[in-house]
Amino acid sequence: MTAAPRLRVLAAMSGGVDSAVAAARAAEAGHDVTGVHLALSANPQSFRTGARGCCTIEDSRDARRAADIIGIPFYVWDLAERFRADVVDDFIAEYRAGRTPNPCLRCNEKIKFAALLDKALALGFDAVCTGHYARVVLRPDGRRELHRASDHAKDQSYVLGVLDERQLAHSLFPLGDTVTTKEEIRAEAERRGLAVARKPDSHDICFIADGDTRGFLARHLGSEPGDILDQDGTRIGSHDGAHGFTVGQRKGLRIGRPAPDGRPRYVLDISPVENTVTVGPAEALDITALTAVRPRWCGAPPAGPGSYTAQLRAHGEEHPATAEAAGDALHVRFERPVRGVAPGQAVVLYDGSRVVGSATIAATHRPVPADR
Structure with missing residues (x-):
C-alpha cells in the first residue's frame, strides 16, 4: 500500500x-x-x-x-x-x-x-x-x-x-x-x-459578547417601533424593531392577550419595508417548497432535477425532497411539509452521506388552502 x-x-x-x-x-x-x-x-x-x-x-x-x-x-x-x-x-x-x-x-x-x-x-x-x-x-x-x-x-x-x-x-x-x-x-x-x-465547548455567536442577539441588533440597527399583526392583518401588539424577530419564534412576542383559540402563536413573516411582524398558529409555519439563491456546489452541479434530502439547520433533521438548479437559483420541493423555515437560512442538499451543495433561502412557499 x-x-x-x-x-x-x-x-x-x-x-x-x-x-x-x-x-x-x-x-x-x-x-x-x-x-x-x-x-x-x-x-x-x-x-x-x-x-x-x-x-x-x-x-x-x-x-x-x-x-x-x-x-x-x-x-x-x-x-x-x-x-x-x-x-x-x-x-x-x-x-x-x-x-x-x-x-x-x-x-x-x-x-x-x-x-x-x-x-x-x-x-x-x-x-x-x-x-x-x-x-x-x-x-x-x-x-x-x-x-x-x-x-x-x-x-x-x-x-x-x-x-x-x-x-x-x-x-x-x-x-x-x-x-x-x-x-x-x-x-x-x-x-x-x-x-x-x-474546556467547555463554545456556543452561540462568538461576536455577540453577552449572548443577547436582540440587544446587539438594536445597538446596530436602532429602535423602530412597528406593529405585530395577526394573519388577518389585525394589530395585536407592537415591537421595537422587526429585526428582533425570526420566523418560527415563539417566545418574547409580547402580544399580551391570548389568541381566540388559546393556542400559542409564532412569527410567520417579517416585513422590513412595512416594519411589521405577522404571527399565527404553528401549522401556518408549514411550507412545501422553497427557492434559494447563490448555490455553491461541492463538486459538479446537478444535471437536471433529482431526489435528495435537504437539511435546513445545523443540527436539523433531513427532509426528503426534489431539487433542481436553474442558473443562480435552486428550487426545492419537499415530500412532506416542513415547519419554521426562514429566508436567510441555508438549505444543504445531500445524496446519501454526500454533500451536494448549499444555497441561501430567498423565499418559502406555503400549502394552498383546501378551500381555494
Missing part, C-alpha cells in the same frame, strides 16, 4: 479541544504542521470570555499552549477587518433585510476556507486542517467529495456545504473519520497532555 504523502498543513486552532486534537492527529500522521489562531476582533475582549466563547485572548493562549505540547510552530493571524466585513456586517445587513443568517456558515465560506486557505496556499502550504466533524472522500477519478462525519451525531457538514471542489482538495478534517464520543475526544486530549481537554 502506498503511504499517504507528507503535506505542509496549516492547522486552524481556535483554542478548543476539537481543533487541538485535530492538529495533534495531523502531526501524528506525519504531516508538517503549523498552528495558527485567527484573531477575529480588533478588540478581543469584546468577544466572549471564559467558558462561553471563542476568538478571545484566553482562546489564543490556550491554542498556543496546545501547539507547544504538540510540538508545532504557532502564529496568530489578524483577520479582524475581513471578519468584520464578511461576517459581522453581513449578519447585521441580513437582519436589516428581514432575513435570518447563519454566521458560522458564512465564516467558513469567507474566512476559514477563503481568506485563510488562500493565504496558506500563497505561503506554500498544501492544506488547511480544522476540527470540524466531516469527511473528504477521494473518488477513483481523482475528484473529491464532502461527506457527513462517520459519527452522524456530531456531523458538521451542514456548515461546510459552501466549500467547492478546489477548497475540498486543500482541506483536512482529522476528526471526521472516527466514531467517537466527545468524552473520548476529551480523553484523547488528556492522554496527549492538552490542557484544553476539559
Whole structure:
C-alpha cells in the first residue's frame, strides 16, 4: 500500500479541544504542521470570555499552549477587518433585510476556507486542517467529495456545504473519520497532555459578547417601533424593531392577550419595508417548497432535477425532497411539509452521506388552502 504523502498543513486552532486534537492527529500522521489562531476582533475582549466563547485572548493562549505540547510552530493571524466585513456586517445587513443568517456558515465560506486557505496556499502550504466533524472522500477519478462525519451525531457538514471542489482538495478534517464520543475526544486530549481537554465547548455567536442577539441588533440597527399583526392583518401588539424577530419564534412576542383559540402563536413573516411582524398558529409555519439563491456546489452541479434530502439547520433533521438548479437559483420541493423555515437560512442538499451543495433561502412557499 502506498503511504499517504507528507503535506505542509496549516492547522486552524481556535483554542478548543476539537481543533487541538485535530492538529495533534495531523502531526501524528506525519504531516508538517503549523498552528495558527485567527484573531477575529480588533478588540478581543469584546468577544466572549471564559467558558462561553471563542476568538478571545484566553482562546489564543490556550491554542498556543496546545501547539507547544504538540510540538508545532504557532502564529496568530489578524483577520479582524475581513471578519468584520464578511461576517459581522453581513449578519447585521441580513437582519436589516428581514432575513435570518447563519454566521458560522458564512465564516467558513469567507474566512476559514477563503481568506485563510488562500493565504496558506500563497505561503506554500498544501492544506488547511480544522476540527470540524466531516469527511473528504477521494473518488477513483481523482475528484473529491464532502461527506457527513462517520459519527452522524456530531456531523458538521451542514456548515461546510459552501466549500467547492478546489477548497475540498486543500482541506483536512482529522476528526471526521472516527466514531467517537466527545468524552473520548476529551480523553484523547488528556492522554496527549492538552490542557484544553476539559474546556467547555463554545456556543452561540462568538461576536455577540453577552449572548443577547436582540440587544446587539438594536445597538446596530436602532429602535423602530412597528406593529405585530395577526394573519388577518389585525394589530395585536407592537415591537421595537422587526429585526428582533425570526420566523418560527415563539417566545418574547409580547402580544399580551391570548389568541381566540388559546393556542400559542409564532412569527410567520417579517416585513422590513412595512416594519411589521405577522404571527399565527404553528401549522401556518408549514411550507412545501422553497427557492434559494447563490448555490455553491461541492463538486459538479446537478444535471437536471433529482431526489435528495435537504437539511435546513445545523443540527436539523433531513427532509426528503426534489431539487433542481436553474442558473443562480435552486428550487426545492419537499415530500412532506416542513415547519419554521426562514429566508436567510441555508438549505444543504445531500445524496446519501454526500454533500451536494448549499444555497441561501430567498423565499418559502406555503400549502394552498383546501378551500381555494
